[in-house]
Amino acid sequence: MTMEKIGVIGGGAWGTALAQTAASEGEPVLIWAREGEVVRAINDHCENPLFLPNVPLSRKIRATSQLDDLADCDAILVVAPAQHMRETLGSASIGFAPLILCAKGIEAGSKKLMSEVAAEVYPGAPIAVLSGPTFAHEVAKGLPAAVTLACEDAELGASIAQRLARPNFRPYLSSDVVGAEIGGAVKNVLAIACGVVEGRGLGQNARAALISRGFAEMTRFGLARGAQAETLAGLSGLGDLVLTCSSVNSRNFSLGKGLGEGKSAEDLLADRATVAEGAFTAPVLREAAVDAGVEMPITEAVCALIDGHVSVDFAVEALMARPLKSEVR
Numbered sequence: 024m025t026m027e028k029i030g031v032i033g034g035g036a037w038g039t040a041l042a043q044t045a046a047s048e049g050e051p052v053l054i055w056a057r058e059g060e061v062v063r064a065i066n067d068h069c070e071n072p073l074f075l076p077n078v079p080l081s082r083k084i085r086a087t088s089q090l091d092d093l094a095d096c097d098a099i100l101v102v103a104p105a106q107h108m109r110e111t112l113g114s115a116s117i118g119f120a121p122l123i124l125c126a127k128g129i130e131a132g133s134k135k136l137m138s139e140v141a142a143e144v145y146p147g148a149p150i151a152v153l154s155g156p157t158f159a160h161e162v163a164k165g166l167p168a169a170v171t172l173a174c175e176d177a178e179l180g181a182s183i184a185q186r187l188a189r190p191n192f193r194p195y196l197s198s199d200v201v202g203a204e205i206g207g208a209v210k211n212v213l214a215i216a217c218g219v220v221e222g223r224g225l226g227q228n229a230r231a232a233l234i235s236r237g238f239a240e241m242t243r244f245g246l247a248r249g250a251q252a253e254t255l256a257g258l259s260g261l262g263d264l265v266l267t268c269s270s271v272n273s274r275n276f277s278l279g280k281g282l283g284e285g286k287s288a289e290d291l292l293a294d295r296a297t298v299a300e301g302a303f304t305a306p307v308l309r310e311a312a313v314d315a316g317v318e319m320p321i322t323e324a325v326c327a328l329i330d331g332h333v334s335v336d337f338a339v340e341a342l343m344a345r346p347l348k349s350e351v352r
């Protein structure tokens with residue numbers, strides 16, 4: 024595969040950080056941003072103060088408001104938020120370049136993973152998934168990070184990994200697209216729960232318990248949907264779960280912290296420019312878990328807290344009062 028220009032759909036923090044990484048060795052990168060102010064800031068000042076402040080960007084990154092300008096790119100990183108990916112991709116005419124899906128979520132309504140949505144919008148398009156423990160601001164600064172690059176076509180996956188790898192950005196190959204997607208989507212919901220623990224002052228023991236039992240939920244759901252256990256235990260699953268459940272740099276964790284402090288989800292989500300994907304994935308994940316016949320009590324608790332149906336104390340009590348059971352089921 025010969026690739027000459029990398030395209031990025033989505034000028035948020037992660038799209039911009041990936042553009043910066045791709046451009047770090049002189050590669051030209053074209054990024055589509057929805058906001059005119061982002062396009063202007065990148066083109067005129069090499070910065071994206073709206074979504075990725077305080078990071079000087081490479082001059083090799085050019086921005087556009089026209090999705091169709093990406094038609095001559097050889098690889099396209101799709102970084103629109105999960106709930107907007109269908110509409111965003113659908114409004115573009117971007118040829119047959121491999122689509123590397125980077126959003127972490129499940130589509131509300133359809134209950135589809137991003138690879139399923141992309142396959143519907145662009146039937147036959149080569150698809151890969153890039154996911155892992157990666158705070159955008161760290162990656163954009165060139166700090167070391169590793170990700171899962173999942174693609175069913177091993178040769179294409181290797182080619183994309185080679186194309187995206189940089190000295191401090193290391194993709195690990197996988198053929199398990201579903202596993203990589205489920206890890207990234209579920210960890211966002213679990214990070215909200217860990218933020219609640221932080222906000223309510225429930226302690227480090229409770230947080231560790233949530234991470235472990237959350238990982239059990241992620242694994243149950245993932246296996247039921249055909250994911251491989253090794254993928255769920257890898258960078259895109261456990262790795263990202265640990266990162267996101269440990270830091271207020273996570274938007275999902277911060278949302279949960281606010282809930283734990285007694286604020287309402289409605290207030291916390293109102294008027295924010297940045298996306299906390301877990302808030303939108305939680306309800307559809309709960310539905311998908313029912314479909315799959317899988318118990319996800321932490322996910323249910325997060326849904327109830329976001330809906331404002333229960334207090335934090337009630338949700339914790341309910342989780343702790345569940346019938347005793349084996350750890351491994």
Ligand SMILES: NC(=O)c1ccc[n+]([C@@H]2O[C@H](COP(=O)([O-])OP(=O)(O)OC[C@H]3O[C@@H](n4cnc5c(N)ncnc54)[C@H](O)[C@@H]3O)[C@@H](O)[C@H]2O)c1
Nearest residue numbers: 034035036037038057074104107126127158159297298300
């Ligand atoms: N920020 C990170 O550290 C990070 C890391 C890895 C993965 N991700 C994932 O990347 C995806 C994008 O997140 P982000 O952090 O780049 O976004 P962001 O929170 O920085 O910015 C919000 C983005 O949403 C876009 N948007 C808002 N409304 C839209 C609409 N109606 N249609 C299309 N786009 C719309 C904005 O243009 C902007 O690009 C998410 O799925 C996120 O989970 C983020």
Ligand SMILES: O=P(O)(O)OC[C@H](O)CO
Nearest residue numbers: 155156157158273274275
């Ligand atoms: O800020 P969050 O919670 O969306 O997390 C960002 C990344 O997904 C971390 O890998």
